[in-house]
Amino acid sequence: MICKDGKGAMMDNGKYVRYTPEQVEALERFYHDCPKPTSTRRQQLIRECPILSNIEPKQIKVWFQNRRCREKQKNEASRLQSVNRKLTAMNKLLMEENDRLQKQVSHLVYENGCFRQHTQNTTVATKDTSCDSVVTSGGQRQSTPQHPPRDASPAGLLSIADETLTEFLSKATGTAIEWVQMPGMKPGPDSIGIVAISHGCTGVAARACGL
Template structure:
């Protein structure tokens, strides 16, 4: 109990730590509490501080300084083991999630190889066997073939126009966008080629791949972050916070859907890649929905006459570009965190710039660096800041300073 001087008084039975067979020292509960309090203030006290601790704390009066030193050494060792165990458990969860990610990627690549083998065999058969269609040059055959194609897919030639105020029509476009995006994120709709130097691992940024032989330019990324899916979706939808080339984003209309999702009509402007070209703008539909396995999907595409949707008015001094089915697939991981698939597929209308500048607008690697990988790095940075794992420095900035620098750079580019 506390005395009039504010010190702890030790009972006669607990005056000194008890020796167990001359080897181990057993401390009383009061002594352990006093030592834990001192450890919280200074985990590695000096010899003078240990002696002062013995003088100031009555319950430690009969404890030798050597025993106090050994107790602090053991306490630091236990703390180090606890941190190491926690770190290994975290790494184990990351490795398990990364293993699942790589297995899914392996399955996708096997499907892609099977499709390529089938296409190769089909082309060989076409080359070695004469085709009736190529030898028949009659007008009747050509007309019949054209009519047959038009009957098979009349919607491609004359897509039905959907009303922007009609949720059912926009939901049909959204569901089509979702299906096409999923085929790119986890399927074989696009032949992805992994970028050089992107090695998968628990602490890597992720697996970054670019398009090969597809319309427009496309990039794909997948990785792990220690944030919940809803938080990841919130960050990704705030494109102005992580996409440096984003000049303006306006959500013009929000329509709730019957399945618990939302449809948003968005107008976005981006800065030009060079001062010798005009900036781009986009008129898109963004669809947010949940899947049966608990995953969140945010998919997006441009609304044009070819897709059957209402196209927005054009803005002077801007070139209208197109977002092909793109988006984010966010899956929850066992033990916390999320697995993210990012697909960016755009047509920047490269024919509108001088020929010498077209490689900038036709390079999927530039898209991957500026947009796809930037989104994944931004999420990982926020995840590290939330867990307190990121030391500032080496080019890393706190969130407030990072946001201020982005706004300042945009102000400079506007002039």
């Protein structure tokens, strides 16, 4: 038995049977009601449809077999077309998602490069600043004057006070002054000194003394 287009069928003995359009229409109506009729139902169909009276029951059986085969092929083709449409749509979505991910990866690679460059620049700048700080600190330590130890005795403390006052008055008034030990007095904490203002000075102290 070979499947045909519904208008005819090849029998096992090689005999080809062709159906008229009216016979095909009658068989199609019965097929929708009963796609797989039994032998009894096929004989009943022949009796109820005079247009099929010249067709043998075996030929009717072959027609239904071919019709089921065509229906199966049609359903399978429809299913494959539906699957193909779904796969095509899915493939399109995957391609779009792939493009989006590639753009995102490219953007992340660019941002990573910028971040690394910024980190390297920051590290170099930090190292340079640290070196400058070390050099500056070293220079400051080297330029800091070292004061010699001072005399902590009463006479030494008095001498320090005299020097400090002299320096202060000189800077504040612009007057050159010096301490003069009074005659008959020994150096010491009880000694009395007087301020000798140089002539020709123009400081505040000099003007106050009428010089």
